[in-house]
Amino acid sequence: MFLNDNFYKVISVVREEEMKGNVCLELLPECSVYDGHFPGKPVCPGVCNMETIKECACMVLQKDDLRYESIKLCRLTAVATPAVCPRIVVEVSAEAKGSGYMIQGAIRDEQQTYMELKGILV
């Protein structure tokens, strides 16, 4: 959970069901990742948003060390930045699969969807 309080701050976690919920986050503009992505032009790295979905899945599933074994498909549909979308909602739903979980995640705000992802966490 190395992005928590580093790349984002959790505002609220709502567990609708055992394996479904959404997490409201605030992006932290002072995060060091923006020093290099990109110098003078802070843009959320897509991979940080993928990691954010995983960490939110851990919160919803109440497990703290899950990993992506595979990502079937992740579409980055809009460029996210702390200025464009200071607050985001991460939606997560999961179902048990083998020793892990098949998850679907999305990152949205009121204006648009930034990412949709399907993957396996173990």
Place this chain on the structure above:
Amino acid sequence: MPYSIEELIPQRAPIQMVDVLVRASEDEAVCQYTVKDGNFFIESDGRLSEVALIEHIAQSASAHAGWKARETGATEAPIGYIGEVKNFHLYQRPKVGDVLETVVSMGPEVQGVTLMRGETRVGGEIVADTQMKIYVPE
């Protein structure tokens, strides 16, 4: 290779994840990166998060795009964004000191979106592979 990596990719520390463009051709590139302690993606167990490998492969494609741009006279490294990741697989998470060697194979490009495949190894052993689309605004 006549170019330093800083001339080929726009990313910088703590998220710069390519040290060297080893070689490049019209539709393929080989890149190298030694995992460093200050890397943004190092977790508490001293290993890279798996998403860091996606970033490393994307930056390897970015280095190829930067090389092609420089070869045709560009004076700046183009900024590219990951548009899609497909069929990513993690096999093992590298640790500080490991040398990542990645081959990226570039496919067709349509309206700024390039399809590519990347595979990363450490000491010859597969670490991760994926397909990806990189979007470079025209």
Place this chain on the structure above:
Amino acid sequence: MTREDIIAKVQSTLAEEFEVEESVITDDAVIYDTLQLDSLSLVDLVAVIQYTFKVKIPVEDLPKVKTFKDLYDYIESHQ
């Protein structure tokens, strides 16, 4: 490849790649709408045609390939 072979191969390949029923791939159907393409997935169409038929559709030719019948004609004339 005969035209009939091209049609059959296009239908089976695109149905699988874009997860649609073969039955929706009809001569006059618009490719972009039928396969629900967008700026990210258009390159998949070009790639799968290039890989399957060894026919490369340059960007400037894309406007000529609106319907599936256009695609069959294009492949047939560029084999």
